[in-house]
Amino acid sequence: MENNDEKFMMKAIEQAKIAFCMDEVPVGCVIVKNGEIIAQAYNSVETDNNATMHAELKAINQATKVIGNFRLDDCTMYVTLEPCVMCTGALIYSRIPKVVFGAFDKKRGACGSLLSLNDYEGLNHKIEVKSIMEKECVELLQSFFRGIREKNRNK
């Protein structure tokens, strides 16, 4: 039986698939409060031509408007890829208590892979972090980058 974490990660994957169809690196996320999705977003860096348009930052901006407060207490973010330093910083300042991610990001992940912002006492907020459904999220990313390589080979 599917648990709630998996149900919400499936919703994040749906967002990632929208990015995939737009030729964006497939990363998607949702923010959940009291069992309800209050924000959902996908990576649109290329489409918006803006390096800050990561799924997480967009979802935080949405959730902030929905709640009417910059403190996203009692919220959980589900995101298909481990958040980077920019997004983990935004999660810390938004006081999000929990992040559930899919794939680890060895190159840029700031929730334990490249570095762990949780280790810095000065930042004054700890995020509970766990990874689920890694396989599904990694496969989506691999499929995207395989497509890019094939396109480049056929040029």
Added chain:
Amino acid sequence: MENNDEKFMMKAIEQAKIAFCMDEVPVGCVIVKNGEIIAQAYNSVETDNNATMHAELKAINQATKVIGNFRLDDCTMYVTLEPCVMCTGALIYSRIPKVVFGAFDKKRGACGSLLSLNDYEGLNHKIEVKSIMEKECVELLQSFFRGIREKNRNK
């Protein structure tokens, strides 16, 4: 004689003073390309009730629109306070080559104080960093926090 760095930092301080007058932590910044200011912004986290509304992130979004590209090559950011992890992440992804800041931020600064994102090879972009006019920028911050303490004492 005032040099260009000082001239642009004075403009960043003007932005910080707008934040000050709005009861926001006084941080301001400008982004300069070819000797012209293409973006300017101040911290508005409280006013906008949004933890991502740091001066730097707002200015990057503006500059991106002005240039029509997420790569802010040949740009310099002048900011009154050392950028945090979120903003330094955004600076890295925007490929900004140079940041000139005023005050060091021992608690949250990601350009050398709390940590240095330049030290992480995986992030694939190095930012030239220097500090000028520290005294002026620190005084503005101290004056703000002194005011907060006095208000709290008189409550």
